[in-house]
Amino acid sequence: MPKSAENKKEVLAPELTYEQELKYEDLSPFEITKILKRKASKAADKLSSQGEYQVLNSGRGNPNFLNTIVRKSFAKIVLFSTEIANKNAPKDDTLGFRPQKEGIANKLETYLNQDQSKDAQFLKDAIIYAENNYDLTPDDFIFELVDAALGDFYPEPPRILPNIKKVVDAYLKEVLRLNDQHSGEFDIFATEGATEAMVYSFNSLKENKIINPGDKVATVTPIFSPYLEITELEEYELVNIEIEESEEMEWQIPEQELKKLEDESIKILYLVNPTNPTSVSLKRKTIDKIASLVRTKRKDLIILTDTVYATFVDDFHSLVDVIPENTLCIYSYSKYFGVTGWRLGTIMLYEDNVIDRLINEHPPDIKEELNQRYSIISTEPEEIKFIDRLEMDSRDVALAHTGGLSCPQQCIMCLLSLFNIMDEKKVYKESIEGILDRRIKNLYSAFPDGYSYLKGANKSHYYTLINILSLAKEKYGLDFANYLENNFLSLDFIIKLAAEKAIICLPGAGFDGPKWALRVSLANLETENYLIISQAIINLLEEYHTYYQENKE
Structure with missing residues (x-):
């Protein structure tokens, strides 16, 4: 049977012609995302009529976790820098001058000693640690940080300060x-x-x-x-x-x-x-x-x-x-x-x-x-x-x-x-690893026991590749997996996932991975969202299997 959507039930057609899909297979996965977003947005609107629903875009690699204490400490350096710049200016709090290097380390120390916050303590500890371990002269180091935070001068030397x-x-x-x-x-x-x-x-x-x-x-x-x-x-x-x-x-x-x-x-x-x-x-x-x-x-x-x-x-x-x-x-x-x-x-x-x-x-x-x-x-x-x-x-x-x-x-x-x-016990790293570990367990939760994610100390679980043919073989057998491969284009599954479930995954083939693989980012969605993605993949695979049973020769 030719790989054509025209001879299949409408429920399995991804609203694209066979020729269009062939063309899309040659595009970057990030270009295909534009198509998937449009389809997923329409699907989310439709699903929202049955209750509030959002697009789950697992195609993005941008994490939804971030470090906060460093951002706060950076903000303190910016505030300190602008305040001492203002002190050398006339009575105009919108104008300042570039600070002087001499004595700037003591000025920052005095400034931070007035602040009992956790981020101020981190900044004090970080400065002391750097000066003690990397042979840094206090005024040279603090002036470099202050001048850098102000952004009032070209990088000198240009490669890195x-x-x-x-x-x-x-x-x-x-x-x-x-x-x-x-x-x-x-x-x-x-x-x-x-x-x-x-x-x-x-x-x-x-x-x-x-x-x-x-x-x-x-x-x-x-x-x-x-x-x-x-x-x-x-x-x-x-x-x-x-x-x-x-x-x-x-x-x-x-x-x-x-x-x-x-x-x-x-x-x-x-x-x-x-x-x-x-x-x-x-x-x-x-x-x-x-x-x-x-x-x-x-x-x-x-x-x-x-x-x-x-x-x-x-x-x-x-x-x-x-x-x-x-x-x-x-x-x-x-x-x-x-x-x-x-x-x-x-x-x-x-x-x-x-x-x-x-x-x-x-x-x-x-x-x-x-x-x-x-x-x-x-x-x-x-x-x-x-x-x-x-x-x-x-x-x-x-x-x-x-x-x-x-x-x-x-x-x-x-x-x-x-x-x-300074995070010698790597508490921050363990927190992130825990988040990613929970998410990947949720993502594979609806899959059969024989199809699991890779484990080991050299795995990061930031992304995962789900091979739909391997999953199909494990759940329904080799004959069904072969039927799926021989009768559908690999993009059918990905486009249908977006068009019907409002879920975006990227094609693994776009990364020169297995043709029937989905790349799922574990970094950018809420942990419970991966339970939804897991069940949606299995439900969609079941639809294909039902069609297979009704139409196999």
Whole structure:
């Protein structure tokens, strides 16, 4: 039987033609969301006639949990900063002047001593901790925080403010589980979130002739769908080689897939670890295999890794730890602290890295071309490190002096880092893990016992993939699962879920995951909502099964 909606009962038709669905299958899942939202909104209006009902959009990755104490402490720094700025001004409370550095630490201490709140105490403790552990001079550190909170001056230096860098460096080393075995230092560039960091990275690699049109990039899939789309952009014209993780191996990389990296024409290994959408981190065994391959056969391979979900995983292992020389590491504070709107990201690069070496090994004509590009801001352009070229390229070089993440963003980034470092028992982390654990249990509550979610210390439960064919097989048997696959398009189920149940899930295929998988975010809805989603999926599957029984040959 052809995969066509026209020969099925209206109850199973998703109000789209077969041809339309085929077209939608090629769209980004975030583009499909626009269609799903319209259908879900109409469904919610209809369902509300039977009682109040809302759209349940589990397609969004934006968390509904967030850190509050750091926001309060940041607000106190802003208030303190503006008050001392006002003190140097004439009798006009709308005008202030940039504060003086000398004695500013004592002034803040006096200000906070008058405040008995929990957030004021946190701020005092955080400042003392930073000064004691990172060799910070009090006036230098507090002036940097105050000036940053005011946002009255350009970031200087543009990559990241120097005292804040020490704190962020310590935080990243803790999150990424970096050992003390590395003799060198890591350079950091603070960016407007992880996505901007990824754009900056690809752009600078292109500008510095490390990647060129026609070069191969190995992408570990499934992966965040916009990352798939970057390599396909016209300005890069890269050839994407997929390194497919195995669902049967709980989303680890099989040996035969890793062997693809032996191809010397592959310039970059591109991955998210822990993954989006599967929420699984690579095991130490997999990390070690990649590291061994790089050390023995692919010493020039550049690894570009997004580690935004590392904070959610108990047993996390990073490539930046075992092969720092080859790894360009991107991290974002957005999900863990609920600061997606703040846009807080970093690029971390080891000082002795393969990218700087490859730039240095360019032939004379390319070196001369690059020297011309960067000579407008340096008399020694060849000496500019790649991490600094990233910042310069982010402002098209000519405007590099205005580059860098805004200072207020860097201030709160510093406070968030200190909060996590000082939370030695990881009470905040345990709270989030508890929330996600309850939500995923609710989501799978209506499913048969034989179909459960992945468990283990390398799972974050921030997202989950529900394979509808596997669920169908477990509940109704293999014949029904095969019938479903052979007679319907994978988008049928997702569109019907929105159009009839007002529930939005994203297609796993859009992340290069299993074609019949749904990506569900466990981060953005109320815990009890996942009970509703669970039952809706089962009810919808039952409708398909009823149709199957009535129409099977």
